[in-house]
Amino acid sequence: MPTVTIDGRLVEVPAGTNLVDAAARVGVQIPHYCYHPRLSVVGQCRMCMVEIEGMPKLQAACSTSVVKDGMVVRSSSPAASEAQRAIMEFLLINHPLDCPICDQAGECGLQDYSFKHGQEFSRFRFEEKRTYPEKERIPLGPTVLLNMNRCIQCTRCVRFTQEISKTGELGFFERGARAEIGTFPGKPLDNPLSTCVVDICPVGALTSTRFRFTERVWYLDKKPSICTGCDVGCNITLEHRQGAIKRYKPRFNPDVNDYWMCDHGRSTHERYATVPRLTAPRLRRDGELRSSGWKEALDVLFQAIRTRRADGATAFLGSGFLSTEEAFLFAKLAELVESPHRSVWVDSGPARAIPNVRGGITGHDAAPNRRGAELAGLLPRPDGVDAERLLVEGGSASCAALFVADSDFGRAAYDPRIVERLRGAKFLAVMGWADSPLAQVADVALPAATHAEREGTFVNVDGRLQRFERSFPPPSQTRPAIEILADLLARIDPKWGAVRAATTFDLMAEEVSALRGLRWANIPAGGIALPAPRREGGA
Amino acid sequence: MAVERVLTRNVGRAGSRTVKVYRESGGYEALAKALRLQPEEVVEEVKKSALRGRGGAGFPCGLKWSFVPRGTDKPKYIVCNADESEPGTFKDRLLMEHDPQQLIEGCVIAGWAVGANTTYIYIRGEYRFAARVLEEAIREAYDHGILGDSVLGSGFRHDVYVHRGAGAYICGEETGMLESLEGKRGQPRVKPPFPAVVGAFGCPTVINNVETLCCVPHIVLRGADWFRSIGPDERNTGPKLYAISGHVERPGTYEYPIGVTFQELLDGCGGMYKGRRLKAFIPGGASAPMLRAEDREIRMDFDTLAKAGSMLGSAAVIVMDETTCVVRAALRLAKFFAHESCGQCTPCREGTNWMELILHRIESGHGTEADLDLLARVVPNVGGISLCALGDAAQGPVRSLIEKFGDEIRDNLRAGRYPLPRVPYFDLGAVA
Numbered sequence: 001m002p003t004v005t006i007d008g009r010l011v012e013v014p015a016g017t018n019l020v021d022a023a024a025r026v027g028v029q030i031p032h033y034c035y036h037p038r039l040s041v042v043g044q045c046r047m048c049m050v051e052i053e054g055m056p057k058l059q060a061a062c063s064t065s066v067v068k069d070g071m072v073v074r075s076s077s078p079a080a081s082e083a084q085r086a087i088m089e090f091l092l093i094n095h096p097l098d099c100p101i102c103d104q105a106g107e108c109g110l111q112d113y114s115f116k117h118g119q120e121f122s123r124f125r126f127e128e129k130r131t132y133p134e135k136e137r138i139p140l141g142p143t144v145l146l147n148m149n150r151c152i153q154c155t156r157c158v159r160f161t162q163e164i165s166k167t168g169e170l171g172f173f174e175r176g177a178r179a180e181i182g183t184f185p186g187k188p189l190d191n192p193l194s195t196c197v198v199d200i201c202p203v204g205a206l207t208s209t210r211f212r213f214t215e216r217v218w219y220l221d222k223k224p225s226i227c228t229g230c231d232v233g234c235n236i237t238l239e240h241r242q243g244a245i246k247r248y249k250p251r252f253n254p255d256v257n258d259y260w261m262c263d264h265g266r267s268t269h270e271r272y273a274t275v276p277r278l279t280a281p282r283l284r285r286d287g288e289l290r291s292s293g294w295k296e297a298l299d300v301l302f303q304a305i306r307t308r309r310a311d312g313a314t315a316f317l318g319s320g321f322l323s324t325e326e327a328f329l330f331a332k333l334a335e336l337v338e339s340p341h342r343s344v345w346v347d348s349g350p351a352r353a354i355p356n357v358r359g360g361i362t363g364h365d366a367a368p369n370r371r372g373a374e375l376a377g378l379l380p381r382p383d384g385v386d387a388e389r390l391l392v393e394g395g396s397a398s399c400a401a402l403f404v405a406d407s408d409f410g411r412a413a414y415d416p417r418i419v420e421r422l423r424g425a426k427f428l429a430v431m432g433w434a435d436s437p438l439a440q441v442a443d444v445a446l447p448a449a450t451h452a453e454r455e456g457t458f459v460n461v462d463g464r465l466q467r468f469e470r471s472f473p474p475p476s477q478t479r480p481a482i483e484i485l486a487d488l489l490a491r492i493d494p495k496w497g498a499v500r501a502a503t504t505f506d507l508m509a510e511e512v513s514a515l516r517g518l519r520w521a522n523i524p525a526g527g528i529a530l531p532a533p534r535r536e537g538g539a
Numbered sequence: 540m541a542v543e544r545v546l547t548r549n550v551g552r553a554g555s556r557t558v559k560v561y562r563e564s565g566g567y568e569a570l571a572k573a574l575r576l577q578p579e580e581v582v583e584e585v586k587k588s589a590l591r592g593r594g595g596a597g598f599p600c601g602l603k604w605s606f607v608p609r610g611t612d613k614p615k616y617i618v619c620n621a622d623e624s625e626p627g628t629f630k631d632r633l634l635m636e637h638d639p640q641q642l643i644e645g646c647v648i649a650g651w652a653v654g655a656n657t658t659y660i661y662i663r664g665e666y667r668f669a670a671r672v673l674e675e676a677i678r679e680a681y682d683h684g685i686l687g688d689s690v691l692g693s694g695f696r697h698d699v700y701v702h703r704g705a706g707a708y709i710c711g712e713e714t715g716m717l718e719s720l721e722g723k724r725g726q727p728r729v730k731p732p733f734p735a736v737v738g739a740f741g742c743p744t745v746i747n748n749v750e751t752l753c754c755v756p757h758i759v760l761r762g763a764d765w766f767r768s769i770g771p772d773e774r775n776t777g778p779k780l781y782a783i784s785g786h787v788e789r790p791g792t793y794e795y796p797i798g799v800t801f802q803e804l805l806d807g808c809g810g811m812y813k814g815r816r817l818k819a820f821i822p823g824g825a826s827a828p829m830l831r832a833e834d835r836e837i838r839m840d841f842d843t844l845a846k847a848g849s850m851l852g853s854a855a856v857i858v859m860d861e862t863t864c865v866v867r868a869a870l871r872l873a874k875f876f877a878h879e880s881c882g883q884c885t886p887c888r889e890g891t892n893w894m895e896l897i898l899h900r901i902e903s904g905h906g907t908e909a910d911l912d913l914l915a916r917v918v919p920n921v922g923g924i925s926l927c928a929l930g931d932a933a934q935g936p937v938r939s940l941i942e943k944f945g946d947e948i949r950d951n952l953r954a955g956r957y958p959l960p961r962v963p964y965f966d967l968g969a970v971a
Contacts, residue, residue, distance in 0.1 A: 046886055
């Protein structure tokens with residue numbers, strides 16, 4: 001591999017690597033706008049001009065590949081810095097500088113590079129700025145708004161629709177200083193990945209219809225998480241302000257979602273704001289629902305499920321929204337009360353395809369973790385009743401007790417007929433964050449944390465185990481499901497009392513062959529592909 | 540000055556567009572000779588002739604041909620750049636309208652030399668007449684077995700197509716032309732890869748100017764040594780067309796050995812219009828920095844002009860007399876470049892526009908010396924870092940304006956003389 005010197009630092013890179021990427025490897029950030037690692041190189045913003053020894057003119061780093069040993073590159077020499085300053089000046093002379101009302105402010109490429117490479121005064125003082133009248137807020141489609149005045153014509157969005165979403169809705173029109181981005185007549189920007197153009201827009205030209213004006217970005221706390229929209233398990237940055245989730249943005253993971261995520265996934269957090277929330281444990285006493293303390297509620301639940309009863313079975317219905325650890329404890333609970341009736345219900349969703357460099361990944365479930373839940377043991381044992389029978393065939397009527405873990409487990413929790421069918425169980429316990437119709441008819445309803453309020457792992461459609469972090473604490477009366485289940489288990493064996501996600505995972509890894517050798521602390525940031533995922537094996 | 544007309548020898552002859560008349564003056568003998576040679580020998584001969592590209596950049600033609608990889612499975616293409624849109628340039632038009640067979644012969648020889656079976660003649664959309672002439676000439680060439688499956692019975696296949704542009708200067712830039720040829724938005728590509736390796740439709744492509752290709756048959760027929768004997772030195776050889784416009788008595792296209800002096804050109808076209816005094820001239824089309832009257836003895840070849848800070852470019856000579864407001868002239872050019880910038884890269888998109896605005900302010904009488912200083916600082920940033928040569932081209936005239944006429948403009952600014960009076964080029968009263 002050839003070795004190059006970039007700003008005095010030696011770096012060895014595969015031949016053909018461009019200088020922006022090569023520099024990044026040794027921590028040198030060469031400023032750029034139009035370059036994106038997954039888009040074709042067009043070299044048109046000219047921000048990445050660098051000096052290369054032996055070349056008379058400055059070169060664009062993005063379109064210069066390392067081909068042989070000994071290249072000496074300077075990205076901050078006087079000549080290169082002057083070019084970068086000049087480009088900043090050119091980009092800003094016609095820019096509206098409307099940062100105070102611009103949604104991008106705070107995460108804007110123009111602001112950042114202006115600070116780093118630009119100048120603090122304008123020499124464009126007498127002329128009127130070029131504007132695009134009537135093009136300050138044109139909806140390009142249902143998800144994206146365009147403000148042409150702010151555009152710096154980097155064409156990342158155009159190339160995205162041509163090369164990644166392969167839908168080609170956007171084009172580059174007109175020329176010179178009047179050049180503009182737009183859609184073709186009658187063809188709005190409408191594809192499952194459309195909001196990605198907002199992410200890759202380095203300025204405030206493209207903003208998300210969904211997010212714009214909901215929050216100034218510097219107030220947002222950002223935490224790494226996993227999208228729960230389907231079983232692709234897109235890596236996301238969860239951005240919230242004091243526990244109110246404002247948006248999901250894709251977090252780079254070349255093995256899963258690369259730099260992208262779908263519009264559906266981005267919208268999933270809106271459920272947390274729209275669906276009513278279970279805020280405290282609730283107990284039915286003498287036919288009346290009342291708030292209760294945690295101990296009381298768990299005692300009642302435990303009494304109902306602890307032993308085989310003459311009047312019917314005890315069934316455990318889990319969901320694809322449980323973390324692998326929660327599913328493991330849920331299954332463990334079933335095991336300890338000797339119930340073979342454990343299953344997972346997952347709605348099937350439309351196919352959600354996310355492109356990546358390995359040809360893409362497609363999710364089919366409407367929940368993130370069916371595979372993890374099954375892996376953790378949420379599969380019917382011999383003679384066990386499966387979810388299908390409980391929900392569709394009314395098998396729950398024969399249950400003495402039914403424990404549903406996740407009140408928001410699917411559309412069924414909102415379907416009055418199915419809710420009634422599940423209510424057929426003599427005792428119904430529901431745990432989850434949502435105060436769904438199902439939770440409202442339960443004898444015991446236990447408020448659990450959302451996925452943003454807890455930690456755990458999901459196993460995606462490819463059998464990749466990924467960890468997600470807690471972004472913020474759950475509300476006061478609400479507890480992570482793992483603690484609730486640990487409390488219940490501790491009533492059988494006190495050793496379970498102290499387990500949390502990390503300890504559960506490590507215990508689980510000893511029991512589940514697919515996880516053998518893994519430790520919570522060692523799960524890589526990008527997740528890990530499990531050996532030969534077991535798929536519906538025990539069913 | 541008595542000069543042998545080489546490229547324009549058929550201009551003015553009756554039926555000069557036909558194969559018959561072209562053959563009478565030795566046409567297609569070069570092609571026959573080339574087909575008897577090995578392709579490499581043809582490339583060698585052209586290399587030896589030191590023929591440099593007549594489109595503007597002056598790149599050695601034989602060298603360009605030799606960059607085309609041999610032994611590749613991909614088809615190769617010749618693209619003839621007939622998108623003659625540099626302001627002031629109209630030399631290729633003469634060649635195409637009067638002697639299209641000469642161009643066709645050049646295309647086929649180039650095809651033979653590099654192993655290309657197809658030529659696209661990319662002609663600017665405004666050249667409707669020239670395009671029609673070419674189409675007719677091509678049809679006739681097919682009828683005579685000069686084009687088609689077996690060129691002159693040699694078994695070598697060569698087809699020529701005319702592709703009309705849609706009116707964008709930037710499509711004269713070679714990669715912008717390829718994009719346009721492929722049916723895409725005409726905007727330059729990032730180089731490398733160069734077209735000789737990845738050109739039209741991803742295949743090796745040679746792009747030559749009309750005049751360059753027209754030189755080729757003469758080199759093949761009369762030899763590289765003959766070609767080299769024309770011109771002042773080893774690096775500037777052959778006959779050259781000069782398109783002269785502006786304040787001269789008889790504007791037009793003139794053929795001279797390359798390296799003729801500007802004064803000789805001027806004398807050849809009847810001198811300055813109405814005997815007025817020369818103020819400035821642009822030696823090589825709109826992109827070429829202006830020169831002053833003192834430079835009138837300069838030799839009009841690639842290297843001499845480059846040394847003087849300008850360029851031969853397309854050899855479009857624009858002559859300006861003492862009545863000219865040089866700021867207005869530069870503004871006109873700046874306007875052109877701002878209008879024709881493709882908008883892709885930042886320095887060109889924003890810089891050409893900004894230069895136009897500043898020049899406009901000075902020209903219209905609202906400027907100050909500070910504007911001239913600002914202009915001087917903005918101009919260098921437009922060239923040098925742009926994606927293609929348009930940025931460099933756009934800053935040439937403005938840079939030379941400041942360098943060559945800075946003092947004069949300052950004087951005028953201080954004295955508040957702008958806008959200078961407009962002197963009509965034609966005496967309209969006399970016409971009426």
